[in-house]
Amino acid sequence: MARSLLIAAALALVSSVTAQCGSGANAKVTGSGSSFTATKGSSTVYTGSDYRAAIQAAVDSISSGQRVSVIASGSIGASTITISSGKIFEGCGTINTASRAGHGAIEVLNASGVQIPHLTMTGSPYFGLRFYGTKDLVLGKITMNLSGGLGIRFDRDQAANTNVKMDVINVTGAGSHALETWNIDGLTINTVIANNVGESGLLLQKTTNAKVGLVDGNNVGAGTGYATLRFANNNGQLSSGAYTTNVVIDKVVSRGGGRGVFCVSQSGGATIGTVDLASNGNNAILIENCYNLRINGGTVNGGGEVRISARDEFPNTKDIWITLKVDNTSVKESPCGENTNWTLSGNGARSIC
Structure with missing residues (x-):
């Protein structure tokens, strides 16, 4: 309960900017079909058939601290909308997209204080939203x-991000991940919902000081090694090299698809409050070369086994605490981890150290 209250408090700013889409806008994009108009106050800054151009003109017309509301629905095609520091962007209509290799349909790069309180997106973008070098992103x-x-991508090989907050991220039909992070220090998310996505629901990489409420996946990563929730590539490892707990997930729900929870490649420093996993097509839980991970309760029913493992190229899995009810699937530890602690119930077969 205390953790949930903490997340709610941290997301107060998110709630304040998501109240009424289109209310109090300094600039707007209106129109439909092949006729769009962008206005800033009483001035027209664009009129014509190019939906993306209308949106970008509206964005460029406002100053830091001001809001642009895209009321119109339309398609930006294989192009990009860029938002600079301090601006508030809300998509009250539906923005349809197509793939522009290596780019996002909407990008915030090396910018601070950007807010996107509302957005509905369709189509098949390379990245729906792309970020790097952000500070105080909401x-x-x-x-x-x-x-x-x-769906949403924080770039791997670009500038890092600090103090990122998200309310409800709901992604359906992505061929890859719903939400993928790299290089964030200070991340707060209320809810991630992923349905019928090809790879992970929430993939955290080199992200520290993270608090997440709910990760809910249905048919996520079917036929792959990805997971509804995946920690990878030194996620949770602090700059000192330590794995002191700094990543906290309240709840993970996963049905079908690939894995439910996966911690791999020298990640850790994490606590998961409870899990509700059923009928995952790969491991319900896989903990591999992961350090200081706790799963404090919940259930696994059917699907792939719950497994602690390790690869030779990384230090062995260490400091794991798992409390679970496991039914209709097995629990296996091989090779043995260091300081692994199991508290198990249910009918699942067990082969643990």
Whole structure:
């Protein structure tokens, strides 16, 4: 309960900017079909058939601290909308997209204080939203009903991000991940919902000081090694090299698809409050070369086994505490981890150290 209250308090800013889409806008994009108009106050800054150009003109017309509301629905095609520091962008209509290799349909790069309180996106973008070098970024209610591509991406090889907050991220139909992070220090998310996505629901990489409420996946990563929740590539490892707990997930729900929970490649420093996993097509839980991970309760019913493992190229799995009811699937530890602690119930077969 205390953790949930903490997340709610941290997301107060998100709630304040998601209240009424279109209310109090300094600039707006209106129109439909092949006729769009962008206005800033009483001035027209664009009129014509190019939906993306209308949106970008509206964005460029406002100053830091001001809001642009895209009321119109339309398609930006294989192009990009860029938002600079301090601006508030809300998509009250539906923005349809197509793939532009290596780019996002909407990008915030090396910018601070950007807010996207509302957004509905369709199509098949390369990345729906792409970020790097951000500070004090706030995402509100983001809904993506996609036919391919990756939902939200924080870049791996670019500048790091600090103090990122998200309310509800709801992604359906992505061919890759729903939400993939790299290089964030300070991340707060209320809810991630992923349905019928090709790879992970929430993939955290080199992300520290993270607090997440609910990760809910249905048919996530079917036929792959990805998971509804995946920690990878030194996620949770602090700059000192330590794995002191700094990543906290309240709850993970996963049905079908690939794995439920996966911690791999020298990640850790994490606590998961409870899990509700059923009928996962790969491991319900796989903990591999992971350090200081706790799963404090919940259930696994059917699907792939619960497994602690390790690869030779990394130090062995260490400091694991698992409390679970496991039914209709097995629990296995091989090779043996260091300081692994199991508290198990249920009918699942066990082969543990």
